[in-house]
Amino acid sequence: MIHGLFDTTIQALDKALELRSQKLQVISSNIANAETPGYAPIRMDFEKSLQEAVSGPESGQVRTHQNHMPAAGGKDLSDFRASFHRDYDRSGIGDRNSVSIEQEMVDLSENQIRYEAAIQMLNKKFSMLKLVIQERT
Amino acid sequence: MDILGVMNIGSSALRAQTIRLNTISSNLANIETTRTPEGGPYRKKSAVFTTASTSFEAHLEQGRPQTAQGVNVQYIRTDNGPGKMVYDPSHPDSDENGYVEKPNINLAEEMTDMMRARGSYEANVTAIKSAQRMAMKALEIGR
Numbered sequence: 001m002i003h004g005l006f007d008t009t010i011q012a013l014d015k016a017l018e019l020r021s022q023k024l025q026v027i028s029s030n031i032a033n034a035e036t037p038g039y040a041p042i043r044m045d046f047e048k049s050l051q052e053a054v055s056g057p058e059s060g061q062v063r064t065h066q067n068h069m070p071a072a073g074g075k076d077l078s079d080f081r082a083s084f085h086r087d088y089d090r091s092g093i094g095d096r097n098s099v100s101i102e103q104e105m106v107d108l109s110e111n112q113i114r115y116e117a118a119i120q121m122l123n124k125k126f127s128m129l130k131l132v133i134q135e136r137t
Numbered sequence: 138m139d140i141l142g143v144m145n146i147g148s149s150a151l152r153a154q155t156i157r158l159n160t161i162s163s164n165l166a167n168i169e170t171t172r173t174p175e176g177g178p179y180r181k182k183s184a185v186f187t188t189a190s191t192s193f194e195a196h197l198e199q200g201r202p203q204t205a206q207g208v209n210v211q212y213i214r215t216d217n218g219p220g221k222m223v224y225d226p227s228h229p230d231s232d233e234n235g236y237v238e239k240p241n242i243n244l245a246e247e248m249t250d251m252m253r254a255r256g257s258y259e260a261n262v263t264a265i266k267s268a269q270r271m272a273m274k275a276l277e278i279g280r
Binding site for chain 1: 139140142143146147149150153185186187188201203204205206207208253256257260261263264265267268270271274275277278279280
């Protein structure tokens with residue numbers, strides 16, 4: 001990973017896109033099985049932990065003295081993983097399926113909007129990089 | 138490959154809902170059928186859904202919480218419950234007391250089931266469209 005040119009923001013956005021498309025798969029599985037008896041919807045959480053990973057301590061080089069130059073390390077988010085769990089039905093009635101289709105549709109549109117927002121941010125970052133590396137004529 | 142996975146899951150659900158709609162329309166069409174090859178009146182049929190792995194990886198990871206799965210029709214269940222007894226002595230299939238056994242189909246139940254099948258179908262189409270739109274947006278990165 002080239003640090004410096006591709007900073008933590010780009011890495012975080014890259015990771016967010018990967019996780020969002022994974023989340024889309026999880027949501028579509030929940031929607032597809034909205035009426036399968038005994039199916040417990042999958043919940044995927046990463047927003048808070050990704051935020052913590054981005055704002056957490058940097059990996060690699062560490063600044064050991066405040067007069068030193070800041071370490072040009074950046075963060076390595078490539079090992080970041082989302083956490084999954086299943087929402088089991090505890091009502092004890094019906095077919096033990098606990099999918100709420102309304103909830104899934106809301107999650108679906110939220111996921112899509114956030115994915116597109118991440119892409120826009122990425123595009124902005126790249127256009128800034130392009131501007132910087134352009135040769136003046 | 139995640140976005141193509143969504144397409145597979147969505148299409149498995151569309152297929153399953155279509156089969157469900159087929160059984161519903163079969164039930165509606167045969168609501169008055171009193172003769173079948175198996176003998177007796179037509180019996181209500183319903184599709185039973187089960188989770189299905191849409192890829193080899195999903196099959197390997199079955200049972201783990203993160204495994205996204207599609208849906209499949211496991212079998213078509215035949216409801217062998219008693220039918221409605223209707224008094225109609227002129228009917229060729231009436232018994233010695235003048236009663237005819239009509240299929241055990243409830244019209245209101247079939248209609249609501251049909252609405253739910255359509256709702257599920259539309260929800261899955263929305264999920265597929267969302268995947269398609271996200272994939273198209275991803276192609277615009279760096280433009």
